[in-house]
Amino acid sequence: MADLTYTELQKIEKRAKVSGTVGKTVTYFLLTLWGLIVLFPFYWMLLTSIKSYSSYNSEYVPKFIATHPTTQNYVDAFTTVNLGKYFFNTVVFTVLTTAVMMVVTVLAAFAFSRLKFKGKSITFAIFLSLMMIPNELVVITNYVTITNWNMRNTFQGLILPSVASVFYIYLLKENFEQIPEELYKAAKVDGTSDLKYLLKVMIPISKPTIITILILKVIECWNSYVWPRLVTDNEAYYLVSNGIQEIRENGFGRENIPAMMAAVVVISVPLVVLFLIFHKKIMEGVSRGGTKG
Amino acid sequence: MKVILKNLTKKFPNRNKKIKEDVVAVDNFDFEIPDGKLIGLLGPSGCGKSTTLNMISGLEKPTSGRIFFGEDDVTDLPAEHRGVGLVFQNYALYPHLTVRQNIIFPLQNLKGDKKMTMDAMNQKADEVAKLVQIGEYMDRRPSELSGGQQQRVAIARALVKTPRVLLLDEPLSNLDARLRLQTREEIKRIQRETGVTTIFVTHDQEEAMSISDMIVVMKDGRLMQMDKPQTVYDDPKNFFVAKFLGTPAINTFDGEVKGEKLYLGDSAVLNVPGVKDGPVYVGIRPEGFIPDENGPMECDLSAVEVMGRDTSIVSTHPAMTVVAIRSIILSENRPDATGNKVRFSLKPYKVLLFDKTTEERIYFDIK
Amino acid sequence: MKKLSSLKGWLYLLPAILFLGFFMVYPLIDVVMYSFEEGYNFASQSHFGYGLYNFKYVLHDPYFLQAVKNTFIIVIITVPLSTGIALLISLGLNSIKPLKELYQTVYFLPYVTNTLAVGLVFMILFKKTAYSEGLVNLLLNSLGMSSVDFIDGPYWAKIFVMCFYTIWVVMPFKILILTSALAGVKKDYYNAARVDGTSKFRIFYKITLPMISPMIFYLVITGFIGAFKAYADEVAIFGTNLNAAGMNTIVGYVYDMLYGNSGGYPSYASAASLILFAIVFTITVINLLISKKNVQY
Numbered sequence: 001m002a003d004l005t006y007t008e009l010q011k012i013e014k015r016a017k018v019s020g021t022v023g024k025t026v027t028y029f030l031l032t033l034w035g036l037i038v039l040f041p042f043y044w045m046l047l048t049s050i051k052s053y054s055s056y057n058s059e060y061v062p063k064f065i066a067t068h069p070t071t072q073n074y075v076d077a078f079t080t081v082n083l084g085k086y087f088f089n090t091v092v093f094t095v096l097t098t099a100v101m102m103v104v105t106v107l108a109a110f111a112f113s114r115l116k117f118k119g120k121s122i123t124f125a126i127f128l129s130l131m132m133i134p135n136e137l138v139v140i141t142n143y144v145t146i147t148n149w150n151m152r153n154t155f156q157g158l159i160l161p162s163v164a165s166v167f168y169i170y171l172l173k174e175n176f177e178q179i180p181e182e183l184y185k186a187a188k189v190d191g192t193s194d195l196k197y198l199l200k201v202m203i204p205i206s207k208p209t210i211i212t213i214l215i216l217k218v219i220e221c222w223n224s225y226v227w228p229r230l231v232t233d234n235e236a237y238y239l240v241s242n243g244i245q246e247i248r249e250n251g252f253g254r255e256n257i258p259a260m261m262a263a264v265v266v267i268s269v270p271l272v273v274l275f276l277i278f279h280k281k282i283m284e285g286v287s288r289g290g291t292k293g
Numbered sequence: 294m295k296v297i298l299k300n301l302t303k304k305f306p307n308r309n310k311k312i313k314e315d316v317v318a319v320d321n322f323d324f325e326i327p328d329g330k331l332i333g334l335l336g337p338s339g340c341g342k343s344t345t346l347n348m349i350s351g352l353e354k355p356t357s358g359r360i361f362f363g364e365d366d367v368t369d370l371p372a373e374h375r376g377v378g379l380v381f382q383n384y385a386l387y388p389h390l391t392v393r394q395n396i397i398f399p400l401q402n403l404k405g406d407k408k409m410t411m412d413a414m415n416q417k418a419d420e421v422a423k424l425v426q427i428g429e430y431m432d433r434r435p436s437e438l439s440g441g442q443q444q445r446v447a448i449a450r451a452l453v454k455t456p457r458v459l460l461l462d463e464p465l466s467n468l469d470a471r472l473r474l475q476t477r478e479e480i481k482r483i484q485r486e487t488g489v490t491t492i493f494v495t496h497d498q499e500e501a502m503s504i505s506d507m508i509v510v511m512k513d514g515r516l517m518q519m520d521k522p523q524t525v526y527d528d529p530k531n532f533f534v535a536k537f538l539g540t541p542a543i544n545t546f547d548g549e550v551k552g553e554k555l556y557l558g559d560s561a562v563l564n565v566p567g568v569k570d571g572p573v574y575v576g577i578r579p580e581g582f583i584p585d586e587n588g589p590m591e592c593d594l595s596a597v598e599v600m601g602r603d604t605s606i607v608s609t610h611p612a613m614t615v616v617a618i619r620s621i622i623l624s625e626n627r628p629d630a631t632g633n634k635v636r637f638s639l640k641p642y643k644v645l646l647f648d649k650t651t652e653e654r655i656y657f658d659i660k
Numbered sequence: 661m662k663k664l665s666s667l668k669g670w671l672y673l674l675p676a677i678l679f680l681g682f683f684m685v686y687p688l689i690d691v692v693m694y695s696f697e698e699g700y701n702f703a704s705q706s707h708f709g710y711g712l713y714n715f716k717y718v719l720h721d722p723y724f725l726q727a728v729k730n731t732f733i734i735v736i737i738t739v740p741l742s743t744g745i746a747l748l749i750s751l752g753l754n755s756i757k758p759l760k761e762l763y764q765t766v767y768f769l770p771y772v773t774n775t776l777a778v779g780l781v782f783m784i785l786f787k788k789t790a791y792s793e794g795l796v797n798l799l800l801n802s803l804g805m806s807s808v809d810f811i812d813g814p815y816w817a818k819i820f821v822m823c824f825y826t827i828w829v830v831m832p833f834k835i836l837i838l839t840s841a842l843a844g845v846k847k848d849y850y851n852a853a854r855v856d857g858t859s860k861f862r863i864f865y866k867i868t869l870p871m872i873s874p875m876i877f878y879l880v881i882t883g884f885i886g887a888f889k890a891y892a893d894e895v896a897i898f899g900t901n902l903n904a905a906g907m908n909t910i911v912g913y914v915y916d917m918l919y920g921n922s923g924g925y926p927s928y929a930s931a932a933s934l935i936l937f938a939i940v941f942t943i944t945v946i947n948l949l950i951s952k953k954n955v956q957y
Contacts, residue, residue: 013369027752028759034749035766037828041781042769044795048784060792108676117669127676130684134940136889136911136933140694140918140926141687164679194668223774225892226911230919241776241892245900248780257784264777271772279765286771286833287840352851373857385848389870398866399856454856 045268049073049261056258073262082235083263086243093158093228093239094221101163101217102210108169110198113176114184131166135226143230153234162227168213171289175209176202212285215278222271240267294363294457294490296326296349301358303344303514318344320514322358326507331484331491333505333522335498337537341514342494346460349492351375362457373402375458378451378489382463384443386435392446393418393431399454421449424483441472445479452487459484459491465500477504498538502526510534527642532652535576535645541605541619543645546612548575555646557612562590563639565646565657573655574647575612579605581643582620584628588638592618599624608635694930707927714931723903724932727913733819734826734909735887742827743879746834751864753835754842764839771832779896782825786810786897811898818898818907826893830886834879841875842868877951881944888940891915910936 048056050069056062077083111117112124142161151157179202187197203210225241232238238246247263275282301322304315319341326332334342347353349360351372359368367375386395396418400409409417422428425445435443444464451459464480465473481504484491495501501508502522510517510525510533518530529535535543546557550568554561557575582590584606592608595617604624607617620637628635646655694700695714697707718724749767753760770778787794788809797807810817845868853863869876891911894902902908903916910932916922917929 012371012374016371024756027755031749031752031756031763034745035763038766038769038831041778041785041828042773044785045778045781061798062792062795104675104679107672111669111672115669115672117666120669123673123677127680130680133684133688134885134889134937136914137691137937138684138687140914140929140933141690142683143918144690144926145682145687160679161683164676164683166680166684169676219772223776225776225895226915230915241774244774244777244780245895249899255789260780261784264780267777268773271774272769275769275772276765279768282772283764283768283836287836350851350855352854372851372854375855377855379852379855381848381852383846383848385846385852387849387867387870398853398858402857402859402862450852450856 045261045264048258049265051258073259076259077262081247086238086240090239097159097162097221098217105168109172109176112173127166146231152231153237157231175206179205212289215282215285216289295328297361298322299359302356304356317514324519329488330506333501333508334494335501336511338496340511346462346494350377350379350460376456378456378459380447380451380461380464382466384447391432396449396453421453425449440468441476459489461493530654532574532647541579543576544618545614546575548573568657572649576645578643579619579621581640582637585638588636590637592635594633594635691930694927695934700927714927718931724913727908727910731909734890737823738826739883739887742830746838749835750838750842753839767835768832776896783897786821841872845871881947
């Protein structure tokens, strides 16, 4: 490498400095732009939800701040339509589905990872192959089944087909298998029963994965739309997703957009708050779940 | 290419955010590396060796101080313009490229009139591959090579663009013991053949001793001593260097000088002409003990370990600051190990004195 | 003893087997049966015979063809675009230090929102009503362009909104995966390349891209699968009557055949869903073959 002259050196140094600063500025500008695109809808729904019906409709050019904020829309959202009921239904649906799913998943993952029984590997292979089946294929028959069982417009109808998830069983089984076999043997020698071992040792050790699964399932439940739409046509069993469609089409009278936005805010708040509190865990969980899939 | 570091300092913000004070990784570092030499940068982990290396390569900017390559001040020059070759502890070979592609990668970056044709690049790659003896693996991927082979590829990649300075960051740490020995001979040979100024970072004193023309000992970001390997061992400038170099390690004692005599406990063990009265740290190399029935130093014998040519005598002494004193003698001079006492006389040039406060070496006249 | 422990294993597995059996395995067989049963009557649950009529009917149904067209447009536009933008954003995120976590958190927000609900906000932003042009149109006007009704207007405008929203929704996951893939590339590789004077573009093209290529392919494959199943995002913006809006998707067609005003035809729905499965399966296999060829380690 030829030695560089002093002026050449200076030029290189200067260029590196300038291009570094310009690059940083452009990067921050673009990142902020995307941040605004992400945040703007949230800002807009909050803003619109506190504008009064009349002031919203009188603004040909919408104002970016609310001059006379009102909570009337939130009152409307809970009184004019059944938002409270939708909300309650969704909480019940989410909690029950997640709880049952967790029990089923933990038991199956334990059986696959620690217990020895005939036909285990073939059963697991069948389970794995089920992972490739898209929900759209089985939803048709499930709809017919639930209708035949007279479970439309019931929580059972909503929950039962949403419980089993091969992917989560797989995820947890992998995690369980990483726990050293010696622990299991030691527990056996000490006379610990399988169930006790599962509850006292495996579940606590696998807590991060279990939390991941819980988070993913809760988000999935809270946002589920297709299945609830199929099996409920009675408003008393609507979940928030269906509720918001109902509100949109028959709710406040089509044009009461501020009230609609208030409903949207109410629906969005629980998960957003949950996210803001646990954002590290949730992002970690989603990226773990996603990468292993 | 001569490399000169002038008052080089690097500070990092403290990782514990509550502590406002910066961490000083490299503190006012000052030395000159002569052209064409292999320098071992030695120190315990966290002493700032790698930071120093990164500043020389340009990957990190010094907080203050200057770096010169020959006459050029390269302090503000970005890494890509410095013309250094860098070899990493974990090789950092691109896993998706073959050995050949890895080696010619730096050449493909050349621009303008330095641009090379594919043929010239391949030829150059073959040359360095021959130098590091990996010619037969050119079409394999790094994952198909052993650790030692991967390290050679990494060295080839660093050498291919004829760097002004070659930097090796703990290049042997990921190799097993046998390969480490072999590869360090290799590195020495390659350095001799190419004559490129080389800086070799390691925490392993044996490695540094065996490979380097000069050793630079660092501690807490500061230069402790820079000398030829044997000089660093025989003539350490301070207590740290004395303790850091040598296996088995030096035996240390709390001693006192009274009337130009060195006292360990109650007995005078050595004449130390020219040393002022007062407490001192004492270091005695394992080979500095001579078993002698009439010797001035009496120790309680713990064990005698015969290891073929050498015998090591493990004993204890009230003034020692180590767990046990280990002295090494030729097996044929082994004393009859009867009773539970052993007496030594000492080789004066193997006894090192250090100031209690500054830990600097205190010299005395050896008649 | 051995028999007992074998029994125990099955006992632990029983709930999973029951649920999966009833709601996955059985329906899988059943859906194939349905698709070949001609003239199925939902009320009496009877049919005339077996044949390919359902498939023929679906493939000639203009609504289905429209749905296929829409779905393919969504796939072709949103998958490359969202992956590309996500890659750019992730690269940007990886190159900064201050505020990085804040940006990451903000970018992830759409993932946890109810897409049906936020879709309404998009509708309002794009919609032209008697009272207002809608914010987006006002923006267009200020740039000297004329207003477009994005919700009830021309086809391209509706496609634009749909793709825009779809990208907005899928972005968080892709950014998350790509940023962690980028962070996983060891710093030494970049240092080695920098010392060798590699240009930024070449570092990206020759080192970063190959290193994260497995994750990119993963995102492309799952992106394709997800985009082919597009439905809820469309409902969110255009309402439940997607056929009327001309914005139906294949999945939407399946549900419409099953349920609602045009519903009651599980046979047609089954045939359509099997066609969808065949398309997705083929494309996934092609994707996997391409990725095998290109992911080098």
